[in-house]
Amino acid sequence: MIKKNLLTPGPTPVPSEVLLSMAKPTIHHRTPEFQKIFKEMNENLKYVFQTKNDVFTFASSGTGAMEAAVVNLLSPGDTAICVQAGKFGERWTELCQAYGIKTVVIDVEWGDAVDPVQIEKALKENKNVKVVFTTHCETSTGALTDIKAIAGITKDKNVVLVTDAISSLGGIDLQMDSWGIDVIVAGSQKGLMIPPGLAFCSISPKAWKLVEAAKCPRYYFDLRLAKKALEKTDTAFTSAVTLCIGLNAALKMIKEETLEKIFQRHNCLARAVREAMKALGLKLYAKKPADVVTSVYVPDGVDGEALVKTMRDVYGVSIAGGQDELKGKIFRFAQLGYMNEFDIITGLSALELVLAKMGYKFETGKGVGAAEKEFLK
Numbered sequence: 001m002i003k004k005n006l007l008t009p010g011p012t013p014v015p016s017e018v019l020l021s022m023a024k025p026t027i028h029h030r031t032p033e034f035q036k037i038f039k040e041m042n043e044n045l046k047y048v049f050q051t052k053n054d055v056f057t058f059a060s061s062g063t064g065a066m067e068a069a070v071v072n073l074l075s076p077g078d079t080a081i082c083v084q085a086g087k088f089g090e091r092w093t094e095l096c097q098a099y100g101i102k103t104v105v106i107d108v109e110w111g112d113a114v115d116p117v118q119i120e121k122a123l124k125e126n127k128n129v130k131v132v133f134t135t136h137c138e139t140s141t142g143a144l145t146d147i148k149a150i151a152g153i154t155k156d157k158n159v160v161l162v163t164d165a166i167s168s169l170g171g172i173d174l175q176m177d178s179w180g181i182d183v184i185v186a187g188s189q190k191g192l193m194i195p196p197g198l199a200f201c202s203i204s205p206k207a208w209k210l211v212e213a214a215k216c217p218r219y220y221f222d223l224r225l226a227k228k229a230l231e232k233t234d235t236a237f238t239s240a241v242t243l244c245i246g247l248n249a250a251l252k253m254i255k256e257e258t259l260e261k262i263f264q265r266h267n268c269l270a271r272a273v274r275e276a277m278k279a280l281g282l283k284l285y286a287k288k289p290a291d292v293v294t295s296v297y298v299p300d301g302v303d304g305e306a307l308v309k310t311m312r313d314v315y316g317v318s319i320a321g322g323q324d325e326l327k328g329k330i331f332r333f334a335q336l337g338y339m340n341e342f343d344i345i346t347g348l349s350a351l352e353l354v355l356a357k358m359g360y361k362f363e364t365g366k367g368v369g370a371a372e373k374e375f376l377k
């Protein structure tokens, strides 16, 4: 028997309260019973997005909401800025290219985050840009982007700011309305503590003007259909009833804890993980680390892929490896969603045991000890 612990930056652990809420027989989506849940869910989503704008829910993985943003804001031949600081930033470029949108790519060294000044400069040089696509936490590198500063630049301009907050929503502060973010996309399987399968897209009135003018082909992700349905507390197509029920239960837990405390919790866990890694003599990868995932260089002489695999297969602890050019070079340790001090200790202890077995030289317990010291602060 292997007891499993999920410490990946999505999917993340699901609380038993949420799992139990989803264990009941399926109900029909066009019933007062479901509408009551859906209405509450939509209100609570606004709390998490820190917005008065509508939040649209789709049955898809997070990338579906990214696609929704692209096809609803732009027309073929339009120009958009795509910030690329990792795999998920690249996805914005790929999506734009798939729909014939011209891209001004701001390439940022992986592990780093874009300097808002670069966006200001690109906007000055490219007057025809309609949309700026960004990534709040670039999950592939663990780096955090200063969205508040970027919104400060785009807010009063004739340009729409889109942020992929798929891994950060419900973990790191992101104030849609007060910072002036136009579009936020998110997914269900990360900070929102439910299984994969739902995607979210929230749109400001400024961005909505583009939705009406956009000429990209769109059908399932057409936000005009989604809006018409939402006005009747409905979705355009069959709602993912069970996931919505789970989400509503998870959102209630989030509201009860409050966003403020949730951000503090993630920050506390992240600081502990960072201190633990340093105490083990390991080097952090991201220059501006996000509080939801810690990326760490695999030490010399250790096989990074074997490290991740052994933690999972021998100890049941899943962390993530590096993607693409970072394969085998880093590992990513999440502190995201339904996690507390003891999930972190379990993960760190498994990491220490596997590193020791793989011949890495350090004093066992050092990482766990450093994390505990951080918790006591």
Ligand SMILES: *Cc1c(COP(=O)(O)O)cnc(C)c1O
Pocket: 010, 061, 062, 063, 064, 088, 135, 137, 138, 139, 164, 165, 166, 167, 187, 196
């Ligand atoms: C996980 C993630 C995605 C992709 O979401 P899917 O649910 O796999 O489609 C996109 N962007 C970021 C930042 C992510 O962390």
